[in-house]
Amino acid sequence: MKYNYISIEGNIGAGKTSLATRIAEQFNAKLILEQFEDNSFLPKFYKDPDRYAFPLELSFLAERFHQLKKQLTAQDLFKSFTISDYFINKSLIFAQKTLQSDEFSLYKNLFQIINLALPKPDLLVFLYLDVEKLKKNILKRGRSYEKDIDSSYLEKIQEGYLNYIKQQSGMRILIIDTNNLDFVNCEDDYTIIINAIDKEYNIGVHRISFD
Numbered sequence: 001m002k003y004n005y006i007s008i009e010g011n012i013g014a015g016k017t018s019l020a021t022r023i024a025e026q027f028n029a030k031l032i033l034e035q036f037e038d039n040s041f042l043p044k045f046y047k048d049p050d051r052y053a054f055p056l057e058l059s060f061l062a063e064r065f066h067q068l069k070k071q072l073t074a075q076d077l078f079k080s081f082t083i084s085d086y087f088i089n090k091s092l093i094f095a096q097k098t099l100q101s102d103e104f105s106l107y108k109n110l111f112q113i114i115n116l117a118l119p120k121p122d123l124l125v126f127l128y129l130d131v132e133k134l135k136k137n138i139l140k141r142g143r144s145y146e147k148d149i150d151s152s153y154l155e156k157i158q159e160g161y162l163n164y165i166k167q168q169s170g171m172r173i174l175i176i177d178t179n180n181l182d183f184v185n186c187e188d189d190y191t192i193i194i195n196a197i198d199k200e201y202n203i204g205v206h207r208i209s210f211d
Contacts, residue, residue, distance in 0.1 A: 001027055001080065002200055003122035005072070007087040010127035011158050012149065013137035018184050019127065019193065020085040026194075032071045032084035035063060043145035045098075053098040057107060061091045065114050072119055088118055093160040097153075123172045125197055126165060130179055131155055165205055172201045177209035 008020045017033055024031035036042065041056040068088055095107045129137075131154045138146050165173055176196055181189040196208050 001029070001198055004081050005119065005121045006081065006083045006123045006125060006197070007121035008083065008085050008125050008127065009087050009090060009161070011129065011131075011134055011154055011161065012146070013134040013141075013154075014127040014129045015137065015178065015184065016085040016127060020083050022183075022190065023194070023197075024083050028078075028080050030071070030076050030079040030082040032067065032082065032086075034084075034086040035067065036060070039063070046145050046148060049098060054103050054107075057091065057095040057099060058110075060094070061107075061111060061114065064088050064091060065118070068118050084121075087121060087124055088115060089164065090161075093164050094157065097156045097160045120171060123174060123197070123201065126161065126173065126175045128175055128177045128179070131158065133179065168205065170203060172203055173205045174201060175205065175207045177207070180210050 006023075008016045008023075010016050020033070021031060023029060039056070039059055041052050041059055045052040045056045064086065065088065068084070071084075072082065092108065092111050095111075096104055099107060131151050134154050135149075135151060138149060165175065174197065176193060178193075181192060183190040183193045192210065
């Protein structure tokens, strides 16, 4: 790989963890996976988002910061590069869609302080998948607290990611449309993804789709 630190991003159910894990195994990379299943606020949020959105987003921000700060500052001489299945800025993207305006204003101030202490990825890969297919993936993995996620929520998060990407000018961002790819079960499709990621990209947004 041509990069020292790659982040895989995407909506809920896009396949971030599956892809990051497989790349790490193939290329002997240091793998950072988001630890979200232990968050006690998550099931509560899906049942009552208005009540639990703020504590959920704060807890996620704290957990992500502590994990990335620890993992990205600890060098591993036996790993070729680092890959994660999330980017800390997802905290801001989700919070903007779930919090009230006054809550988000406070949250944004806290995020900006925290974000200064973390390195940015050399390449941010965004896996784009239509909401209908996201729903199928979510149901397939069978997490009880995710089964009632509404399509409108996924659409809001998708919109948040795309708006964020449009506003970035100082990062390498690769958008891969995976609607016609099955990189989990098809080796050829996985190889297509690897070849796309391993190219040398200039600063800016690059989009790849496959018919």
